[in-house]
Amino acid sequence: MKPKTLWICLLLVLGPFWAQAQAFNDDDALLVATSQLGTERLMIAVDAEAYCIVQRIEGSGYVIVDKRQNARRKIIGWSPDGVWQENQMPPALTNWLAEIKADTICDAFVKTKTDIHDSGSRKDSWADVLPLLTCHWHQASPYNDLCPVIADGNVKTAAGCVAIAAAQVIYFWRDFLPEKTLMDTPTYPYGAAPVTESIAAGTPNKWELLRDDYKNEDDQDARAAVAQLVYVIGTSSYLHYASSTGGQITDAGNALYAQFRMTSEKAVKANYEQTEWECLLYDDLCEGCPIIYSGDSKGDGHAVVIDGYDSKLDLFHFNFGWGGSGDGYYTVDDVTGMNGFNQSQQCVHRIMPQGYITNISEWREMQKSDNTFYPINGIPIKLSTSGHLPMNQLRRGIYIVNGQKIAIH
Incomplete structure (x- = not known):
């Protein structure tokens, strides 16, 4: 074989590997970003x-492109309506990018249990789930107005990411929750700012005063209502109040039931294969249930709400509890998941008011009485149970039984 022929053959064999090793330049990144922007x-x-982070010059929307080899x-x-302003982004997001910056060769092939693009899985049929939450709360005023003060320095503590994540989920379900708190909030001596004030059981929750955001809200009653909610769920979750308030989402799950009679389940990612974990999350979203999600990284941790899904990119929607900053679609895998907080990933899921009906099968099993109003996925339904439905043929949509509309989420 002539030298020239040998060189051509080598190119044919090694071409894919050669291309993979080439630097991913700015033009490549811009081309990738156009698929979303x-x-x-x-x-x-x-x-x-x-x-690199690519965003529109005019308007909103940005994409985070991984330039590492083997990614x-x-x-x-990516965020369809966000604007990248680094000094306003949640620490969970900027810390994650700092870790990626230090890791120029992605080791996804080593760490990921299963291929996140498993084309043979049930994920092929998944559809988009638009973000369920409408609120964009954060950890400062008015949300932390009732939080304790650090004694040495008279500094108001942060509301805490766990409290904000849980409070936003409570707000989502507010129409079905008790009108008053169910137990006295606890007091406790630990943390940089001990909790000394208790809100008594039977205090009105004032759901009607809560707002999606408080950027331009001057109504003091509305501000006080959200401060109370955040304090009730935060202290009932036994958060450690400080300049960076911390806690466990599992404790928040317990507090959801104790104060608001919201049932939930807990799951740890280490007990699932990758696709199984994503199926668990997706199924909750299809039932209309936002998820409280957390992870750790190098001794730090963060909690968010997962409330949507992008089927094209196989990314889940994160509400960071940072006033809307950073909210967008990200991964939940073992490498880039939870925005780098990919250790000890866990969630509190299937969060809903006690007795809430998520599908018609549950309704029929409970044998609800005729001509009585009950909520199904947020819609009050008057059902006549004397009719018949082919349960194994039900799909999402609107069904009629004896003249009554039944809404399936």
Whole structure:
């Protein structure tokens, strides 16, 4: 074989590996970003060796592109309506990017249990789930107005990511929750700011005063109502109040039931294969149930709400509890999941008011009486149980039984 022929053969054999080793440049990143942002004028807002952030020059929307070798996916995060302003982004997001910046060669092939693009899985039929939450709360005023003060320095403590995540889920379900608190909130001596004030059982929850956000809200009653909710769920979860307030989402799950009679289940990612874990999350979202989600990284941790899904990119929607900043679609895998808080990932899921009906099968099993109103997925339904439905043929939609509409989420 002639030398020239040998060289051509080597190129044919090694071509894919050669291409994979080439640097992923800015033009490549812009091209990838157009799949989500369109062909409008784009700019690179952040350009690091391992990743870059592309956003629209005018308007909102940004994409985080993974530039590392061997990365399984190139888009590891995106926000359709966010604007990248690094000094306003949640620490969970900026800390994650700092870790990626230090890891220029992605080791996804080693760490991921199962292929996140398993084309043979049931995920092929998944559809988009638009974000369930409408609120964009954060940890400062008015949300932390009732939180304790650090004694040495007279500094107001943060509300805490666990409290904000749980409070936003409570707000989502507010129409079906008790009108008053069910137990005295506890007091306890630990943390940088001990909890000394208790809110008594029977205190009105004032759901009607709560707002999606408080950026332009001057109504003091509305501000007081959300401060009370955040304090009730935070102290009932036994948060450690400090300049960076911390706690466990499992404790928040217990508090949801104790104070608001909301049932839930707890799950730890280490007990699931990757696709199984994503199925668990997706099924909850299809039932209309937002999920409280947490993870750790290098001794730090964060809690968010997962409330939506992008089927095209196989990404879940995160509400960071940072006033809307950073909210967008990200992964929950073992490498880039939870925005880098990918250790000890867990969730409190199937959160709903006690006795809430999520499907018609449950309704029929409970043998609800005729001509009585009950909520199904947020809609009051008057049902006549004397009719018959082919349970094994039900799909999401609207069904009629003896003249009564039945809504399936």
